[in-house]
Amino acid sequence: MHNNLRRLSRIAFASVEAGAGIGTAVIEARKLVKRFGAREALKGVDFEASTGELVAVIGPNGAGKTTLLSILAGISKADGGEVHVPEGEVGWVPQQAALYRRLTVEENLLLFARLERHADPGASAEEMLELTGLGERRGEVVARLSGGNQQRINIAIGLLARPSVLLLDEPSVGLDPRQRARLWEFVSALAETNGTTVIFSTHDIQEAERYGGRLLVLADGEALFDGSPDGLLEAVRREASEAADRDFETAFVAFLHHRGH
Ligand SMILES: Nc1ncnc2c1ncn2[C@@H]1O[C@H](COP(=O)(O)OP(=O)(O)OP(=O)(O)O)[C@@H](O)[C@H]1O
Numbered sequence: 001m002h003n004n005l006r007r008l009s010r011i012a013f014a015s016v017e018a019g020a021g022i023g024t025a026v027i028e029a030r031k032l033v034k035r036f037g038a039r040e041a042l043k044g045v046d047f048e049a050s051t052g053e054l055v056a057v058i059g060p061n062g063a064g065k066t067t068l069l070s071i072l073a074g075i076s077k078a079d080g081g082e083v084h085v086p087e088g089e090v091g092w093v094p095q096q097a098a099l100y101r102r103l104t105v106e107e108n109l110l111l112f113a114r115l116e117r118h119a120d121p122g123a124s125a126e127e128m129l130e131l132t133g134l135g136e137r138r139g140e141v142v143a144r145l146s147g148g149n150q151q152r153i154n155i156a157i158g159l160l161a162r163p164s165v166l167l168l169d170e171p172s173v174g175l176d177p178r179q180r181a182r183l184w185e186f187v188s189a190l191a192e193t194n195g196t197t198v199i200f201s202t203h204d205i206q207e208a209e210r211y212g213g214r215l216l217v218l219a220d221g222e223a224l225f226d227g228s229p230d231g232l233l234e235a236v237r238r239e240a241s242e243a244a245d246r247d248f249e250t251a252f253v254a255f256l257h258h259r260g261h
């Protein structure tokens, strides 16, 4: 239940921090600082995203990706800086799905819709079953579903409130290539068709290049780069030219190395 309560607490934060965005950004953070004891997990990170943008957050283990996403989601509080989130909902899809494994797909969706105090939980659950293509699995107990289908329910729960911004922490981990393709097809369609702003973290650099219209590179709590995949290759050409013509992942690793990570 712990994770679910954390998930719900984002609603309270979102309404407290809701404010007029600056410029065209739908979600915005300025000079974010987060400390865990003496460790600074975020050291003054600036970030913003506009309607319909797909942004990949990449960087080594411990870079601060989850910390940044959880602050944007409102489930964790920054120690410094500002966060502006849109009126209404920010959807949060944590890396570990907080599902009730002994309940069915439909029961999970209904439960979360009730917890989020939807006026008509049945209609909301139905809408999500349709949107995610889980309709025919509605009666199945979650524990018996494949990892990919469990991840789809995890995302469906993040989408229950039809958020204008969807944050996903390493959503494709453990999915086979076909399930990954389906995941990204679905997520890209949300951005294109509904104008949902999607911000996701990943260790799959190819995936970031392919699906992230923009890349935010974090390392040791600092933003090293924010721009298009082509822009990152430009930076590699300038800073680590020997790797610029290699594959994207090799170029990325060379870029991090050049910056001391
Ligand atoms: N609850 C916590 N208590 C103490 N330290 C934490 C906590 N959460 C994160 N940290 C520290 O903050 C830093 C950033 O962690 P974070 O989980 O954001 O990294 P990440 O980029 O998501 O890494 P990964 O790729 O491994 O998921 C790390 O040094 C981590 O040890």
Ligand SMILES: [Mg+2]
Pocket (backbone or CB within 6 Å): 065, 066, 067, 169
């Ligand atoms: Mg993480």
